[in-house]
Amino acid sequence: xAKGYASFSKKGEGRALIELARNYxxxxxxxxxxxxxxxxxxxxxxxDISIAILPKSQRVMITDNCSGMDFYKLDxxxxxxxxxxxxxxxxxxxxxxxxxxxxxLGRSMQMISRPKGGRSNDYNYMxxxxxxxxxxLPYETRVLSPSDVEKNFGGIFTHGTRIIIDGVDPHTIQKxxxxxxxxxxxxxxxxxALKAGIVDLTLANYDQKGNTHTEKLxxxxxxxxxxxLLLDEIIDIPIKNDPNPGKLEVCLFINPDALDDKxxxxxxxxxxxxxxxxxxxxSRSGVWASGKISGFVNDRFNKLILGRLGIDRQRNAFKAWYxxxxxxxxxxxxxxxxxxxxxxxxxxxEFFRDMSNTLEQIWRDFEKGYGHYTRGKAGVxxxxxxxxxxDIRHRGPREPQVPTPPVVGRPAGPGAFIEExxxxxxxxxxxxxxxxxxxxxxxxxxxxxxxxxxxxQMISPxxxxxxxxxxxxxxxxxxxxxxxxxxxxxxxxxxxAYYEAQRILKExxxxxxxxxxARTALDMSENMKYLFLKxxxx
Numbered sequence: 351x352a353k354g355y356a357s358f359s360k361k362g363e364g365r366a367l368i369e370l371a372r373n374y375x376x377x378x379x380x381x382x383x384x385x386x387x388x389x390x391x392x393x394x395x396x397x398d399i400s401i402a403i404l405p406k407s408q409r410v411m412i413t414d415n416c417s418g419m420d421f422y423k424l425d426x427x428x429x430x431x432x433x434x435x436x437x438x439x440x441x442x443x444x445x446x447x448x449x450x451x452x453x454x455l456g457r458s459m460q461m462i463s464r465p466k467g468g469r470s471n472d473y474n475y476m477x478x479x480x481x482x483x484x485x486x487l488p489y490e491t492r493v494l495s496p497s498d499v500e501k502n503f504g505g506i507f508t509h510g511t512r513i514i515i516d517g518v519d520p521h522t523i524q525k526x527x528x529x530x531x532x533x534x535x536x537x538x539x540x541x542x543a544l545k546a547g548i549v550d551l552t553l554a555n556y557d558q559k560g561n562t563h564t565e566k567l568x569x570x571x572x573x574x575x576x577x578x579l580l581l582d583e584i585i586d587i588p589i590k591n592d593p594n595p596g597k598l599e600v601c602l603f604i605n606p607d608a609l610d611d612k613x614x615x616x617x618x619x620x621x622x623x624x625x626x627x628x629x630x631x632x633s634r635s636g637v638w639a640s641g642k643i644s645g646f647v648n649d650r651f652n653k654l655i656l657g658r659l660g661i662d663r664q665r666n667a668f669k670a671w672y673x674x675x676x677x678x679x680x681x682x683x684x685x686x687x688x689x690x691x692x693x694x695x696x697x698x699x700e701f702f703r704d705m706s707n708t709l710e711q712i713w714r715d716f717e718k719g720y721g722h723y724t725r726g727k728a729g730v731x732x733x734x735x736x737x738x739x740x741d742i743r744h745r746g747p748r749e750p751q752v753p754t755p756p757v758v759g760r761p762a763g764p765g766a767f768i769e770e771x772x773x774x775x776x777x778x779x780x781x782x783x784x785x786x787x788x789x790x791x792x793x794x795x796x797x798x799x800x801x802x803x804x805x806x807q808m809i810s811p812x813x814x815x816x817x818x819x820x821x822x823x824x825x826x827x828x829x830x831x832x833x834x835x836x837x838x839x840x841x842x843x844x845x846x847a848y849y850e851a852q853r854i855l856k857e858x859x860x861x862x863x864x865x866x867x868a869r870t871a872l873d874m875s876e877n878m879k880y881l882f883l884k885x886x887x888x
Contacts, residue, residue: 371453457517
């Protein structure tokens with residue numbers, strides 16, 4: 351029997367380090383170095399960080415004006431991967447693995463650093479490379495003179511750190527690390543820091559001709575047309591077994607017209623989740639998954655998992671954070687529902703008014719085929735299938751002075767005619783009313799939540815559409831989409847056909863063939879849908 355501790359072999363260690371170095375996306379590799387710069391800002395003041403993309407030399411260069419490192423600290427970095435002085439704290443970088451992120455971008459990384467207030471004018475230097483053949487990460491450290499830095503490493507700087515990554519794939523530079531993509535990614539990643547003024551981020555792109563395009567990033571502006579501030583405050587959160595409360599910064603906006611706004615999650619000013627709805631706990635939230643809320647929540651006490659792409663859920667800090675966000679959800683839900691219902695009802699009413707106008711247009715043609723029933727002298731209930739004006743028939747030569755009586759059994763005058771029984775022709779005055787039903791969107795009560803629609807007898811017969819039914823809410827944003835039109839005309843035509851069938855049964859004085867009536871009602875529903883969609887151009 352043997353006991354011990356699992357460990358890497360020399361070769362396995364190198365392979366694992368290379369795998370870790372390739373474990374980032376290009377954007378997130380940039381994020382690792384920018385975040386390190388923000389952590390190193392002096393006196394908690396602000397960090398001035400520039401990111402330069404140089405396509406011609408296949409190089410990425412990141413420079414900050416922060417605290418910098420002396421030679422001893424820089425020299426120890428490659429020998430202490432995974433070991434950090436921040437270990438056991440809630441500070442960023444406690445895993446000490448971000449240094450490896452250069453392997454996602456290029457083949458080598460050079461680090462030049464100079465501490466503020468250092469006694470020497472020299473710069474401390476390290477180069478690390480990916481050796482995929484031998485599965486190793488060889489490095490070298492030394493000291494550079496100011497003239498070396500000026501000539502070969504992008505120019506001198508008073509203090510701070512510069513990262514130079516070489517051997518970046520042209521595809522990565524041309525398709526991923528563009529100014530547009532980086533601007534969008536970095537603004538989103540560091541928005542609380544940009545908003546608070548603790549970081550200045552500048553992007554620079556040097557094209558093949560040597561021209562330079564630079565752009566300073568501005569924070570995301572959530573308050574735009576249609577949106578308004580909901581909350582902007584810092585909340586103290588008690589954490590179990592921690593004497594100091596955690597700080598949660600909350601900046602939220604509401605836009606009732608929005609469909610896909612998101613409230614992002616940050617920890618210590620750096621993005622963790624693009625939306626609270628990404629967390630399983632909030633994926634079905636009527637607030638965070640509503641698409642109406644933008645802004646962010648930003649904590650200063652959570653610990654992140656490897657790669658900084660998620661919160662460590664096993665800690666008391668996360669449980670306190672979850673309770674605080676859940677409390678926020680309950681707090682703002684009434685405001686969300688109030689504003690959302692107002693705008694939804696307004697838009698729904700506009701849609702159904704437009705729908706009723708179309709039904710007015712088709713109703714007369716619809717009645718010709720399926721919408722009119724009559725009862726003859728014998729009490730037989732029969733659908734009228736057309737309108738036929740009656741002329742006056744004469745016998746013999748036409749004598750204007752002495753009109754010939756009409757044919758027996760066929761009354762004179764315009765109208766719809768049916769032959770109720772052999773030899774008995776009955777004229778029926780057709781109904782020429784407009785669409786006789788109202789359509790209204792309504793929130794159905796809980797006990798009727800399974801109903802998509804129903805007919806109600808109000809001032810006039812009214813078709814009520816359940817706006818809380820899950821099928822309706824799922825497609826309610828698609829007001830001009832054939833799917834939403836089809837869904838609602840299905841309901842309206844069904845209710846109209848059922849209403850007419852019930853009316854026929856109620857008014858009939860003799861028995862009605864139920865099978866034939868059901869078939870007629872089904873045909874009526876299908877014909878109404880056909881005429882409606884045709885009138886709408888589908």
